[in-house]
Amino acid sequence: MDNQFTCSIKRIRFDENYQPADNTRLTTNFANLARGESRQENLRRTLAMINQRFNSLATSDNPKGDRYSLEIDIISAELDVEGNGQTFPFIEMLKSTVIDHQTNERIEGMTGNSFSSYVRDYDFSVVLPTFSDKADAKLDDFGDLHGKLYQHLIHSDVFKAEFKKQPVICLSVSTTKTYYRTAHVHPVLGVEYKNDDYSRTDAYFKKMGLSVRYFKPEHGNAPLAFYFAGDLLRDYTDFELISAISTMESFQKIYRPEIYNTNSPAGLIYQPSLNYQDYSLTQIVYDRVERSQLAVKQGKWTEENFIKPYKDILEKWAANFAIDNPHQDHAA
Numbered sequence: 001m002d003n004q005f006t007c008s009i010k011r012i013r014f015d016e017n018y019q020p021a022d023n024t025r026l027t028t029n030f031a032n033l034a035r036g037e038s039r040q041e042n043l044r045r046t047l048a049m050i051n052q053r054f055n056s057l058a059t060s061d062n063p064k065g066d067r068y069s070l071e072i073d074i075i076s077a078e079l080d081v082e083g084n085g086q087t088f089p090f091i092e093m094l095k096s097t098v099i100d101h102q103t104n105e106r107i108e109g110m111t112g113n114s115f116s117s118y119v120r121d122y123d124f125s126v127v128l129p130t131f132s133d134k135a136d137a138k139l140d141d142f143g144d145l146h147g148k149l150y151q152h153l154i155h156s157d158v159f160k161a162e163f164k165k166q167p168v169i170c171l172s173v174s175t176t177k178t179y180y181r182t183a184h185v186h187p188v189l190g191v192e193y194k195n196d197d198y199s200r201t202d203a204y205f206k207k208m209g210l211s212v213r214y215f216k217p218e219h220g221n222a223p224l225a226f227y228f229a230g231d232l233l234r235d236y237t238d239f240e241l242i243s244a245i246s247t248m249e250s251f252q253k254i255y256r257p258e259i260y261n262t263n264s265p266a267g268l269i270y271q272p273s274l275n276y277q278d279y280s281l282t283q284i285v286y287d288r289v290e291r292s293q294l295a296v297k298q299g300k301w302t303e304e305n306f307i308k309p310y311k312d313i314l315e316k317w318a319a320n321f322a323i324d325n326p327h328q329d330h331a332a
Contacts, residue, residue, distance in 0.1 A: 005317060006080040007156040008087060014072040014094065016043040038285040045284050046250060047072075053246035054098075056219060057188065058239070061102070070109060070243055071097040075162075077153050081310050088306050090149060092116040093167055096243040109243035110236070112167025114251065115227075118302040119146045123204070125299030145314060147207030148321045165235065169210070169227040170248035172256050172272070174199035179214055179223055179270045186233060188241045189215035193223040193270065201225075217245045221265045222272060224248060254284045 012018070017040075050072075055065040062068070073095045078087035093116075096109030123143055131139060153159055154166055173179060179193040186192065193214040202212050202225070210227040217224070224245065226232055252260040258276040307314070 004081065004083045004313075005152060006083060007090075007153050007158045008078045008080070009158055009162055010076045010078070011073045011095070012076070014043075014074050016040050016047065018043060018074075042284050042286075045282070046254065049250040049253070049282070049284075050246050053250055054242055057217065057242045057245060067100060067102050069099045069101065070247065071099055071106075072247065073097075075111070077159070079149065079153075081306075081313055089118060090153065093169070094247060095163070096247060098239050098243060107239050108164070108237070110168055110240045110247075111163045111165060112169045113244050113247050115167075115169040115171070117146065117150075118298055118306065119149065120204070121295050121299040122302040122307060123299075125296045126303055128200075143204040143207040145318050146204070147209065148318050150208040152321065165240075166229045168232065168236065168240075168244055169205070170244045171201065171225045171227070172252050172259060173214060173223050173225050173270075174201060175259075175272045175274055176200075177272075179266070179272075181216075181266070181268045181270070186215060188217075188238050189226070189233075189245070190217035190220060191215065191223075193266075216266060217249065220245075220249060220260075221262045222259045222270065223266060224252070254282050254286050257281055 019039075047070075051069045052065070054068050054070055055062060058068055059065075075093045075095050077090050077092070079090045080087050092114070093111065094113040095111045096113065098107040098109050099105075100107060123146060127142065131142070173193075177195045177197065177199050179195050182192045182194055184192040193216060195214070198206070198212075205212065205227045208227075209229050211229070211232075212225055212227050213232055214223040214225055216222060226244070228235075249260060256274065257279045258274045259272045261282065262276060262279045264278065
């Protein structure tokens with residue numbers, strides 16, 4: 001049983017010809033766009049948005065705004081729980097590479113960006129609703145297994161052989177929290193915002209060993225939530241940070257235009273809302289209702305194909321897994 005919880009990693013290019021694999025979590029930003037009659041046009045327009053946003057932030061020696069483009073790979077990580085070759089699709093992230101068309105260089109972009117997880121679907125779509133029905137329910141253990149599985153993956157030899165740095169995950173801010181603009185302005189990430197309390201997602205990602213900071217990039221309409229281990233401002237290059245912003249802000253403009261494609265930017269005190277009416281739609285087809293429905297279906301599928309069959313093994317493994325992470329405190 002020495003091969004229990006073995007990790008494996010696969011890559012597939014995210015381009016206009018991308019088609020989701022059979023085991024891809026279909027609620028991911030990239031998989032949802034790559035379905036239906038408009039799939040290829042969706043993908044072309046999304047990639048164009050990402051490249052335009054990258055060039056708008058990487059302006060040095062880039063007078064025409066077309067010097068760079070991003071090459072994006074979908075990273076799928078799988079777990080072999082029993083060591084018998086049967087793998088479970090654990091998470092999907094994105095890895096970008098910056099192409100400099102002036103020098104023909106290939107430059108490291110960010111690993112992480114988007115974050116998709118079947119176990120996270122299970123936690124939020126199956127487990128969490130059961131707590132909402134109980135007035136005295138305690139959520140102390142919520143996300144524990146997922147957090148330990150994630151840390152097991154990123155500290156594995158397989159992951160470290162593929163990627164030089166730990167992932168940075170970039171998501172939407174929460175519609176249940178209020179954010180306050182600070183005086184701190186980072187040259188790439190933009191204006192920093194803070195809030196007084198963790199959102200459910202913030203707390204969940206803390207179980208993964210990740211801190212969070214919120215920044216509204218230049219020309220952006222709302223802050224993005226950056227989840228990271230280590231030091232976000234020192235551990236990553238400008239190109240890595242710009243690649244994360246351009247990729248994920250573009251997805252959020254498509255998925256949450258009420259927050260990220262509004263006609264006026266966030267102010268000193270900002271309360272995100274999906275009921276906000278003063279926004280513009282992109283020309284990209286995205287089925288948000290279907291996405292929510294699929295999250296529930298995939299959560300139940302995970303329960304039947306991962307949580308229940310491996311219940312005893314998972315519980316024993318999690319009980320003996322120690323998380324060694326010095327960066328779990330809320331970022332100052």
